[in-house]
Amino acid sequence: MSMAELRTSTDAWDELLDHEGNPRAASVELVQQLHTLGLSELQQRQDLAELDIVGMGITFTVYSDGRGIDRAWPFDVIPRVIAASEWREVERGLVQRLRAVNMFIDDVYHEQRIIHDGVFPADLLAHSVNFRAECVGVTPKFGVWAHISGSDLVRDADGTMYVLEDNLRVPSGVSYVLENRAISKRAFADVFQKQSILPVDAYTDELNRMLSSLAPDGVDEPTIAVLTPGIYNSAYFEHSFLAQRIGAALVEGVDLVVGDDECVYMRTIDGLERVHVIYRRVDDLFIDPEVFREDSTLGVPGLMRAWRAGNVAIANAPGAGVADDKVVYAWVPDMIRYYLGEEPLLPNVPTYRCVYPDELQYVIDHIEELVVKPANESGGYGLLIGNRATRSELDAAIAQIEADPRNWVAQPILALSTAPTLCDGAIEPRHVDLRPFILSGATSYVSAGGLTRVALRRGSLVVNSSQGGGSKDTWIVEA
Amino acid sequence: MLLSRVAENLYWGARYLERAEDTARLVRSFTELILDLPRGVASSWEPLLAVAGSREQFDAGHLRAGENEIVRFLVADLANRGSVVASVAQARENLRTTREVLPREAWQAVNDLFLFTSRDTESGVDRRSRARFLGRVMSECQRLDGVVAGMMRRDEAYELWRLGQVMERADMTTRVLGVRAASLLAATGDRHEFDEVQWMGVLRSLTALQMYQRSHRGPIDGASVVSFLLYDATFPRSVAGCVQQMRASLQRLPHADATLPAVDELDGLLSGLPAQATDGRALDLAMDQVQLALDALHGCVHDAFMRGVL
Numbered sequence: 001m002s003m004a005e006l007r008t009s010t011d012a013w014d015e016l017l018d019h020e021g022n023p024r025a026a027s028v029e030l031v032q033q034l035h036t037l038g039l040s041e042l043q044q045r046q047d048l049a050e051l052d053i054v055g056m057g058i059t060f061t062v063y064s065d066g067r068g069i070d071r072a073w074p075f076d077v078i079p080r081v082i083a084a085s086e087w088r089e090v091e092r093g094l095v096q097r098l099r100a101v102n103m104f105i106d107d108v109y110h111e112q113r114i115i116h117d118g119v120f121p122a123d124l125l126a127h128s129v130n131f132r133a134e135c136v137g138v139t140p141k142f143g144v145w146a147h148i149s150g151s152d153l154v155r156d157a158d159g160t161m162y163v164l165e166d167n168l169r170v171p172s173g174v175s176y177v178l179e180n181r182a183i184s185k186r187a188f189a190d191v192f193q194k195q196s197i198l199p200v201d202a203y204t205d206e207l208n209r210m211l212s213s214l215a216p217d218g219v220d221e222p223t224i225a226v227l228t229p230g231i232y233n234s235a236y237f238e239h240s241f242l243a244q245r246i247g248a249a250l251v252e253g254v255d256l257v258v259g260d261d262e263c264v265y266m267r268t269i270d271g272l273e274r275v276h277v278i279y280r281r282v283d284d285l286f287i288d289p290e291v292f293r294e295d296s297t298l299g300v301p302g303l304m305r306a307w308r309a310g311n312v313a314i315a316n317a318p319g320a321g322v323a324d325d326k327v328v329y330a331w332v333p334d335m336i337r338y339y340l341g342e343e344p345l346l347p348n349v350p351t352y353r354c355v356y357p358d359e360l361q362y363v364i365d366h367i368e369e370l371v372v373k374p375a376n377e378s379g380g381y382g383l384l385i386g387n388r389a390t391r392s393e394l395d396a397a398i399a400q401i402e403a404d405p406r407n408w409v410a411q412p413i414l415a416l417s418t419a420p421t422l423c424d425g426a427i428e429p430r431h432v433d434l435r436p437f438i439l440s441g442a443t444s445y446v447s448a449g450g451l452t453r454v455a456l457r458r459g460s461l462v463v464n465s466s467q468g469g470g471s472k473d474t475w476i477v478e479a
Numbered sequence: 480m481l482l483s484r485v486a487e488n489l490y491w492g493a494r495y496l497e498r499a500e501d502t503a504r505l506v507r508s509f510t511e512l513i514l515d516l517p518r519g520v521a522s523s524w525e526p527l528l529a530v531a532g533s534r535e536q537f538d539a540g541h542l543r544a545g546e547n548e549i550v551r552f553l554v555a556d557l558a559n560r561g562s563v564v565a566s567v568a569q570a571r572e573n574l575r576t577t578r579e580v581l582p583r584e585a586w587q588a589v590n591d592l593f594l595f596t597s598r599d600t601e602s603g604v605d606r607r608s609r610a611r612f613l614g615r616v617m618s619e620c621q622r623l624d625g626v627v628a629g630m631m632r633r634d635e636a637y638e639l640w641r642l643g644q645v646m647e648r649a650d651m652t653t654r655v656l657g658v659r660a661a662s663l664l665a666a667t668g669d670r671h672e673f674d675e676v677q678w679m680g681v682l683r684s685l686t687a688l689q690m691y692q693r694s695h696r697g698p699i700d701g702a703s704v705v706s707f708l709l710y711d712a713t714f715p716r717s718v719a720g721c722v723q724q725m726r727a728s729l730q731r732l733p734h735a736d737a738t739l740p741a742v743d744e745l746d747g748l749l750s751g752l753p754a755q756a757t758d759g760r761a762l763d764l765a766m767d768q769v770q771l772a773l774d775a776l777h778g779c780v781h782d783a784f785m786r787g788v789l
Contacts, residue, residue, distance in 0.1 A: 057590040223480075231576055244579040255482050269486045269635060269784040270733040 013159050013417040014429060015080050026083035026479040033191050034078070039425070045187040046077040046422050052186065058179050059237050060465055073176060073237075074470035077187050080419045080432055080452040084198065084478045090153070090161060090436070091446040093346030096336060098149055098438050101166060101323045103339040105145040108322055109135050119338050120331055124355065127406050128322055129375075130169075132284060134291050135319030138308055141214050144440050146323065147315040148207070148279075150174070150450075153434040154349070155417035162349045162414070164433065166332065168316060168324035170281045173451040174203060174437045175238035176471055178245075180451075184473035198448040198476040203437065204245035207279075210441040211246065214313035215276040222276035224248040225266060227256070229282050229298045234466065239281050248279065258302030264312045277313045278303075284318050326409050327353060327375045350412060354405035363401065363410040367394050370410040372401065385461065387413060416461055419472065421454055431455045433463050434474065449474035481635040485580060487785040488573040489636055493643030495570035496589070499563050500620035501651040503613040505530060505684045506553055506563075510609060512680035513546075516673055524549040529658045530684075533561055547604065554603040554613070563603065563616055567596045581640075582630040588623040592616065638728040642780065645728075649721035649773055652708060655684055656718075657766030660705050665759030675699050682708075685716050702757050709749065718769065722746060725776070734783040741776040748772055 016027040023031035034042065050072070058073045082090075107114050108131070114120045125131055150171030152164040181200045185192055208224075215222030226248050228239035243250035249266060256275065257265050265272035280287060286296040288303040306312045322328070330351040333344045352359040352370070363370060367386050374382040384397045401408045418429035436450030452472040453463035463469040509527050516522070524546050528534040531553055540558075541548050554563045571593040578586050595615065602608035603616075624644075631637045659681050663674070678699045682688040691699075691707050694714075712719040722745050729738045752765050 054594065055587060055591060057586055231572075236575075240576075240578045244583070248579075249480060249482060250485075250576075250579045251482060252484065255484055266480070267483045269481050269483055269639075273480055 026477040130321035132319035145317040145320040172235040175241040208246040490643035492573035497647035499566035508683040661759040661763040
């Protein structure tokens with residue numbers, strides 16, 4: 001199998017190979033191993049990995065015909081490699097970014113200095129669907145609101161790594177980072193022995209430590225619960241996985257009750273037991289029917305009262321999503337300069353904000369060259385890629401944008417980087433992105449690498465597992 | 480700490496797995512028994528439906544009660560909630576929500592079993608592959624039991640698991656006694672040529688033959704088989720053995736004062752039965768009573784642990 005051939009088919013940056021088809025410094029051992037194995041042995045290892053995934057019950061759930069179907073997690077055995085020296089820079093950039101974002105959220109729910117100082121437009125906040133008036137004046141511990149975030153990173157043709165979006169509400173995928181590693185260690189044991197690949201296992205311990213630190217003052221050994229929407233949620237596997245790893249109770253809304261003392265309790269076989277920290281994987285609008293959606297059966301009546309009274313910590317804090325919005329995203333570099341007095345270490349993708357008439361006009365005129373995104377959809381829904389859409393799809397998108405410009409942004413179509421991927425018995429380049437996980441409490445922690453998602457269809461840029469994307473293990477290699 | 484909801488899922492997960500194992504064993508032992516009997520002695524497969532307690536449901540959906548129809552219904556029919564494949568599927572659904580309290584290998588074992596039964600379902604019906612399929616179901620269930628026994632803390636989750644398991648097991652033993660043993664006793668006015676083979680079949684359906692033979696001198700006789708399956712508490716599938724485990728588990732769980740009286744009730748019933756049951760009709764009636772007492776205990780367990788009282 002010739003890796004060099006892979007380079008002729010695409011202009012994108014490849015994560016393993018340079019433009020001549022030679023391995024990049026950090027990928028030398030891996031590429032060597034791929035050559036040694038040959039295609040049929042590699043395919044065998046892929047098959048074994050898939051058997052492991054089915055056997056270990058590593059699944060995600062997709063919705064079809066109104067019911068959830070458990071699917072085996074799609075995994076490509078060829079890892080994606082990043083040099084440790086580059087990764088350290090990315091880590092610093094992410095920590096910087098999340099510090100600023102958390103200061104922004106805290107500011108927004110208190111004095112709103114950033115608006116008074118004219119850095120952030122007031123009417124954006126006024127129209128934000130993720131701003132929660134119920135959170136105004138609350139001060140979570142350490143002033144941190146987004147405790148767990150999963151920023152999506154992409155690399156353009158020149159190799160620059162950009163932040164594509166900040167997922168601050170209930171980002172998922174970290175369990176697959178850990179599972180992918182367990183599987184890839186089996187498939188490439190020899191390579192792991194030959195070089196230093198940063199382990200990923202520490203994440204759950206760091207998560208446990210961070211969550212414990214959020215407990216109300218005076219509680220030494222807090223009881224932590226992971227709040228899940230339940231078995232039919234697409235990320236249920238992960239909720240269960242994380243609860244196991246951090247020794248927390250996995251609870252659904254029906255398992256919790258808020259007492260007259262405004263404390264949160266679990267219903268156990270031995271009666272009620274106090275909960276101090278909730279790692280919630282339920283969206284804001286569903287966590288408390290007293291305050292938000294009345295029809296929610298996923299939440300706990302009174303939870304917001306208990307949180308406001310300081311009797312329970314909620315991670316991520318309600319309202320943290322105000323900064324997780326594809327429009328607010330465009331201001332993150334300004335937040336970094338405003339709150340930290342620093343230049344951003346990791347760039348944003350250039351973003352046109354349709355709320356401004358001149359930028360809106362540019363978007364309408366150049367829509368074929370742009371990706372347009374609604375502010376508040378996730379999972380790749382509602383996204384339109386200009387050069388792949390028909391004229392009528394483009395016109396429909398323009399009409400939607402003009403009707404509600406505040407809700408739309410547009411970005412140039414990046415030539416997402418690729419990585420060699422095993423597809424139907426051949427190795428082909430496929431587009432990838434990267435979702436590292438950042439923990440913020442009294443201190444910050446960034447996962448070693450993150451979840452590399454891969455668009456398995458040739459030429460596709462959509463990496464979401466709900467839409468046919470797969471995943472790879474991500475190696476941070478000391479080269 | 481154990482959530483009430485998780486407690487319920489564990490208890491039912493254990494029940495469904497035990498049901499899968501017991502039904503697999505029942506069908507396999509009956510298949511072997513029928514092969515040993517000459518045509519005309521007992522070639523009907525209908526007693527299987529009676530033991531499984533699903534005669535009415537079967538009759539509602541089937542015209543013919545032949546081997547193929549009955550075995551398919553008991554092994555491979557997802558619409559029959561008591562079938563092997565449906566029990567495994569329900570066990571998996573229940574245990575999916577208990578993954579953080581069970582050892583990880585337990586979930587993998589359930590998952591393996593589920594994948595196997597849903598993929599190879601047809602081989603459980605075909606006579607040539609049936610024994611192998613059912614044997615695999617039983618050994619996978621035992622693997623799971625081994626994982627739980629060998630890896631799990633003796634905490635509340637463990638006790639609820641055991642409780643669910645022995646509740647279901649006692650249910651099966653009493654049904655075998657009430658249907659199979661009772662009809663054999665009733666028919667033995669004059670000793671029948673194939674009695675021994677039939678009683679061996681009863682024991683095999685509860686994997687009790689070898690242990691019975693170790694505990695009993697002389698040839699197989701009906702009265703001592705019944706006595707063994709009812710009273711020998713050292714045998715884990717006897718009714719007394721199951722009740723003993725129920726008591727042990729409930730003593731280690733909260734609310735023992737609310738649940739143990741129902742176990743006393745069961746014990747009282749058992750000790751009120753004659754030591755040597757020889758009357759088939761009386762045995763059948765007695766087993767009905769034991770089943771009612773098991774239902775009552777189930778109700779107490781549900782009220783004590785699963786209602787999530789405020």
